[in-house]
Amino acid sequence: MSDPVKSPYIGRALKRVEDPRLVKGLATYTDDLRLPGLLHVCFLRSPHAHARVDRIDTSAARTLPGVVAVLTGADVNEHCGIVPCAAEIPDLKSPRHTVLAGDRVYFVGHPVAVAIAADPYVARDAIDAIEVDYDPLPVVVDPEEAIKAGAPLTHPDLGTNIAFTHHVTGGTDIDDAFRRADKIVKERMVHQRLTPMPIEPRAVVASYHRGDGTLTIWSSTQVPHLVRTLLPGMIAIAENKLRIVAPEVGGGFGAKLQVYAEEALCGHLAMRLGAPVKWIESRRENAAATIHGRDQIGEYEVAVKNDGTILGLKARTVADLGSYCQLLTPAIPTLTGLVLTGCYRIPAIKVDLVGVYTNKMATDAYRGAGRPEATYLIERLMDIVAREVGIDRVELRSKHFPAVADFPFQTACGVTYDSGNYQGTLAKARQLADWDQLVVQRANARAAGRLSGIGMSTYVEICAMGPSKAMPAGGWEWGCVRIEISGKVTAITGVSPHGQGQETSLAQIVADRLGVLIDDVVVLHGDTGVAHYGRDTYGSRGTALGGSALVMCIDKIVAKATTLVAHLLGVTADRVVFADGRFSAPGVERRLSWAELAGEAFIAKNLPPGLEPGLEASSFFEPANFTFPFGTHIVAVDVDRETGKVTINKYVAVDDCGIRINPLLIEGQVQGGIAHSLGQVLFERTVYDENGQLLTGEFMDYAIARAGDIPDYIMGSTVTPSPVNPLGVKGVGEAGTIGATPAIANAVIDALQPLGVRHLDLPLTPERVWRAIQQHSPVAV
């Protein structure tokens, strides 16, 4: 054994304590659970995008040997309630989305029936033996078509495809801004639909204890606590009889920030059948029936003076919600409006948003959730404005940055950026990228007839979600720290890490604050039987909020320990000194370690009057505001004129996520985020045909970035602490994918700019790029 790594831990690139079990195959995922008498669940899903269900015949399926039950909506819907949507949208029109379809299916993948069998093969065979008579109904796939008069209706009973409209004006008078403009720059942009594709699809095991009436559900989820809060509203179980466990979770990216029909139904089945049940989602189901992301179409207008000064910004956006509302579906496009102005002083904004139902899977939070859309459009617009006005794009950006002294900075979108130094990340990124040299290289390449481009984005985003006032179900976070009687430390967090590495980063915080060895700290999470309360992991909140709650716990424990130490050393509390994990007092020889104190506190034979035994504290941390991380990404690309293929030659990312707890984890998060962006910019898209058939239901047709697609990254950072939590942490889980998408897109468009290309929608596939080159090239004679 090597010597233990000693404090301080914060700021060090420690390897993840999670990794050995993952690398060795010793981690326990939901599918690894084996319970006695386990039954297997399989769903029959609609092959139609919209159809009336005239008849379901399960008789043949029910007679297959090994089949326990085959149930339809008529059997289960009255017992399982409506799939919840927590978004607070006034006048939202929402269909009753039952756990299984009723007399109508409205997207491909809509679950119609469920088979339960002793063996997963038999359950799957039973699905094939169910007969359904569908009567196809008119389908609407394109959200812009959906809002036209006479369009087929996704939900005829709602009488419209419009779920809601949302209008925001902010800052100074928008009409005045557009009147005063020398120029109005307009662009239409389509933000394509994406499929999150976590490597582990969804998975649920449910077990009902008939003796004590408790239901335990293991689910591959980001949000065990939200599931525990919301399931009692769906199935016949009390909150305090329900335990939700998120075991090892193989990726979420927002797709598992949900309460899904299948989770409720598995809970119901376990109670109804008196046996544990397991459902493991197939990849094809995951592509069709787990939420999708993005899918916004917008018309954008910028009011600008001839010197480049931007006076105002208007956005008219159509957001495709898919066919029903999952947990946050209608809220996601409204988030776009919160950071629409990006890093810039843009005094007036106007947002007109319409949320539209179509016969497709619901959209919802996908890595970045609303902010990538905002950042993409403002960063594309900055490039377009710079070109139209004839001002350098770096200068245009810098000109609109708030000064460091301007923070906290109130934006026209109605939020207050906590802290920032946008000039700092820009300068550092330009230096790391060797910007002037890049410009020379681009000029040389162009002179040689090559298509070469440089792109940048200076982004800001919203993290550490969030203050409870701004969140539908509480934005606080909970934690508990216990010094065990042995002196070991158990930290329990209400966040639910699923790949972010907070077993490591939170242990760094706890070990430093307590002055103990990190090896003596264990971080527990993801089980509502252990972490009694929490608001889970999404919106880059884990370290900023989960860590802050633990800091509050430690402050309480140190205060209590101080009282105990004063008593034991026979001094007044104000003379007790706590340093390096030891308590002492001037002039007193005896020093007390945490192990000694824990022994005294738990054995409790010599406590001062009024002091409770034990050394444990729990806390709720309520943040005063969101945090607003920021950064600059710079990308250099070449475009193959003949094939349209894009090659990334240089990638520089400088991110400021406040105080850095573990640089290794931060780099990992940023790199993963950039990989997501690279996929989104260059090849990813979810495709439905005009009949609502999903054409990208497998990895054979849905392209995600692979190792070979990833360029070398040059990574840098600046540190601007957040004032809204005691750690100064901002969050970094989504930064990469927010900053990178526009940077890469801008680089490709910059490469095509000499041909006269002004904008192309994503993804910039070889064919799309090649066609743009063809259209803009002089016709060969």
Added chain:
Amino acid sequence: MYPAPFEYHRPATLDETIALLVQHGDEAKLLAGGHSLIPAMKLRLAVPRFIVDIGRVADLSYIRERGDGFAIGAMTTHYAVESSRMLRERCPLLPETAAHIGDVQVRNRGTIGGSLAHADPASDWPAAILALDAELEIAGPKGRRTVRAEAFFVDLLQTALASDEVLCEIRVPASSRSVAYEKTEQKASGFALAGVAVVVGNLGEVRVGITGVGPKAYRANAVESALRGQAAPTAEAIARAARHAANGVDALGDIHATPEFRVHLAEINTQRALTRAFNAR
């Protein structure tokens, strides 16, 4: 994965294999490396009643010298071809092509014979096999027969193999280093949107095999004849010839590429492969 029920057979010899195929006819499927069949079974797009696993049939996995060329057993993995020193030196088109197939895991399991017999219109091997003018040896109830590569690929997912026959060997001539495989991949699957294999013979005669563009892989005869008699064609001559890469082909279109783009890529990759192959002379 939860395929439909099937009966599993694992014969030890080719004769046993053929007997099973004769017995079960169209209801049987041969399982080689499993990289085409198993995904189809996972989705229940393929629901064979009988699986005949030829993974243990003796002597189907080898690379041997034969005459002035090589014989490759049908069950030889892509990786074995990719890493064969003998082939790298004397038939480099095959290792180069193998390196384009899937990823390392796929190449470790997938087989050259399985891929050819499946005849996916976008798989890589057919381009190389056509450009090398390979011969394919087929075993059936009436004994063995040999088919030339051009006659082997019949249509989309259809080959000259009858339902009771087994592809057992691929024979290729040795070549110089004047070969090339240029491919544009379908980003999700890694299959070819247009893959072009070129072999330039010692006298400058050219053979071009193209995959991914039409319903089956094909020899680009018009390209070959445009270059006939030119031992060292100019760049312009190559570019002109390459424009015939998809002559007469009914190009495929899907969400990954339109027919027009596939044809364009066939021309560009033909030009690039020809240029590289001629430059290697």
